[in-house]
Amino acid sequence: MATHHARLWARWALCARGPGRVQRPGPRRFCCSGTAAADVRREEQAPGGAETGPADLTARKSFSEVQEGRREQAQRSVLIHCPSKVSEKKLLKYLSQHGPINNHFFYESFVDEQLNTLWKALQLTEENVRLRYLTCSLIEDVAAAYFPACTVRPFGSSVNTFGKLGCDLDMFLDLDEIGKRNVSKTSGSFLMEFQVKNVPSERIATQKILSVIGECLDHFGPGCVGVQKILNARCPLVRFSHQASGFQCDLTTNNRIALKSSELLYLYGSLDSRVRALVFAVRCWARAHALTSSIPGAWVTNFALTVMVIFFLQRRSPPVLPTLDSLKALADAEDRCVIEGNNCTFVQHLNKIQPSGNTETLESLLTEFFEYFGNFAFNKNSINIRQGREQNKPDSSPLHIQNPFETSLNISKNVSQSQLQKFVDLARESAWLLQQDEASTPAARPWGLAALLLPSGAEGGSLPRKQRKRPASERIRSLLESIKDNSPENVAGASGKRTSTHA
Template sequence: MAAPMGWVPVLLLQCRGWRFLRRAGAKLRDAEVRFNSTEAAAAALSEPQVPDKEVATDSTISHRKKTFSEVLAERQEEAQRTVLINCPSSINEKKMLKFLSSHGNIKNHFFYETCGTYAVIEFSEKGSIASLQNATGIPEFVEECPVPFKSRIFTLTPKDLRSQASALRSISCHKQTPIPDGELVKKLCSADSKTGPFKIEYQTKRVPSQRIATQRILYVIGEFIDNFGPGCVNVQKILNARCPLVRFAHQPSGLQCDLTANNRIAMRSSELLYIYGNLDPRVKALVFGVRCWARAHNITSSIPGSWITNFSLTMMVLFFLQKRNPPIVPTLDQLKALADTEDKHVIEGFDCTFVSDLNKIKPTRNTETLDDLLADLFEFFGNFAFNKYSLNIRKGKEQNKPEASSLHIQNPFEQNLNISKNVNVKQLEKFVALARESAWLLQQAGKDPSSSHSQPWGLAALLSSSVTNARRGTQQKGKTSERIRGLLDSLKISDIIQKRSFGTQVR
């Protein structure tokens, strides 16, 4: 008896469901006639009514009812052509529909009230949605910051022509300055003739500041990468840093990735390193060699801490190459002097200008070999007065340290910052000691190694697990060779992957 009784609620729900669908269909036809602004409504008014059983539909033509999956596919396709717009309660519906029709033909629409007035607009083509989105801006608030989010939910407000006129007058009085690309695109979108008398914006959540918006966005992205990113491991959400970021490792490629938001200065830094890396083939080779050496001796680490970073090592190598006679790479100020108008970038008050055309930079007359450069680099930093001086690639010379820190390397763009502030005395002393030992080993590289086959020598000794042990003659030739082979293979892979983005891995 339990089974038949169990069907009663289901039958009741089915009956009620059919009645609901019939009533909804009737209301939709009434709405189409009432608003009289769509093709469907016009057809309903102009064509004679046909009894339901004679209406030609897909189901009557095919002599079967549509499956659930077919209906679902239809509704999904309709949804992709539909937007939801929050509009003022006193909106002129005809004027609004005329404005929206500039983006494409409107197939269906209806208004409803719930916590405000909303309009559901269904376009005939998906391209109309893209057109509307291109003409839609991110809202601006006086004391709050919007969380950027683009969707098919919009807010429509009438334009205040008087405030626009006053804004135009005030703008004309300002000093004419270049407009950043992003702002220019935004202004051009707002100047589109399709905007008409209305201002349309995306609906967004509000937060107290841009920093909080960035932190929340990166938190969500970090969760997504951690849970769904194939091959992405060791995800760290470093949201309280000066520049919030998400750090993770991509196992398939072996890359360490830092993901930030709205960090345009980092993009300029990547471009600068790309330029330096393509000025002379010795630059990349020396940078990767020093990075490999530092990784072999645990001078750098993938874990945040007091270690020297790869970015700091890269800046040190560039500084050393600027100090050669003649210099191998120019200073940042020299690159700035070659810049044209289109190369000028001032980001958040910081001058990030430098030439982008490599053909404008004269090649160096320096002909030193990589062997000599590597040996001199270790000797240079093994005897550098880190306790007194700071490294500055903008000027290409040392300068007095502006603060009491173990290692001071000036940020090339944000010149008030020290990119190596995290390094402590112990790590700096380790770097200096290993640099001196490495310089000594390279000086011995020219000697005949035939009398000592049991221990690595020259470059092989530099990449062994301990330079000191190499000098003392440790019997670990097999392990050392294996380690060197792995590190060199890693460098080859990194060089292939990073051909066009030299030095973008900042750890």
């Protein structure tokens, strides 16, 4: 049995602050053996005083509203490491001597092994989301020594609602907000300006900034270990482990398009509850069959899989999700966004988007997803969620998925032909397995999603090579035809096929 190491997140009520942006609290102390947590401003409780979940906090809110609320919450919090022998009740009683505790929670591991359902097991918990924003706030404290009033924002799976427990924490050092927060200049005869050194290019400036921050985190960042400065990558970054929270972190700057992509996925995930469930199922399926990997290589990425799910849902009749161009058409002047010459405009408020009239079940959508991409013409067509339709590939990459905002880029350029073929074969096999449920298969064989997650070669989880190459529709048709014929020979033949299929 794993040793229980509880950690506490708490909020204390302090003196009320004046209007305006929440002031940064004083230095946050950490015990040497772990981590510490508390909120420094009283927050309004939900009706009945119950703790609200992620869905309650983000319901119908825009991406920017959720981001700002989470950041303020993190700046009012600290994290406390609680050794296994310390009573949680006694700790709360001791802390309450320093002020009333308005809210708190204890948590254990980020990877919860006690799975009830795939959805509940994989999604980020409310506690985990808060811990991510808190970690960004702590790194922001370090960066603020060099860049006062800078902002460190989480992006990617931590905020786009598709993140799972244990996923990395991607952070964006935002320096553009510094100028916007300057107080109004005092009128007078003289004007003071701060000068910075000129650098040959923006990329070099980014590398120098991250190099300095990386050195600071390595030598002085509390709990920051294993710091790596990966400055020659397409997007320079600093990678490190944050011991206090347990997160593996990537810090970048000058990467605003990635933040906008996170907002787009957040929007799509909030439009229909089936979107997240389908993405989680497809990602879990891909990981079970080694189609994705945490190690860089020729694998399909989770982002590419998510875009493929969105594209598929745009292709349904009626569509489950709108195209990016239609979201752009709904945008107002306040939604306009151009980043490095790329038009990243789309409507931000969910209430401006008409809900889908599609009523297909999640099981049907999952089956159709595998059927669709099991027979997709990857050799000539690309995937484009801006227009929601298949287009001719602009290059010879095995898999071409257009970047939603940087349209000249292929987000799946790394995928090899062999990996794509493996994806197609497994998609056809999975469609066949899901359709077999409708043909009344033996009770001893795993059904539905359980069958899909069996590794290839396990019982019920793999098809012979000859059958795998055939389209799923042909295989299921042959199986049904053999079942319809009641002759002893055909019945024996059908049984033989099933035995070989699940060997």
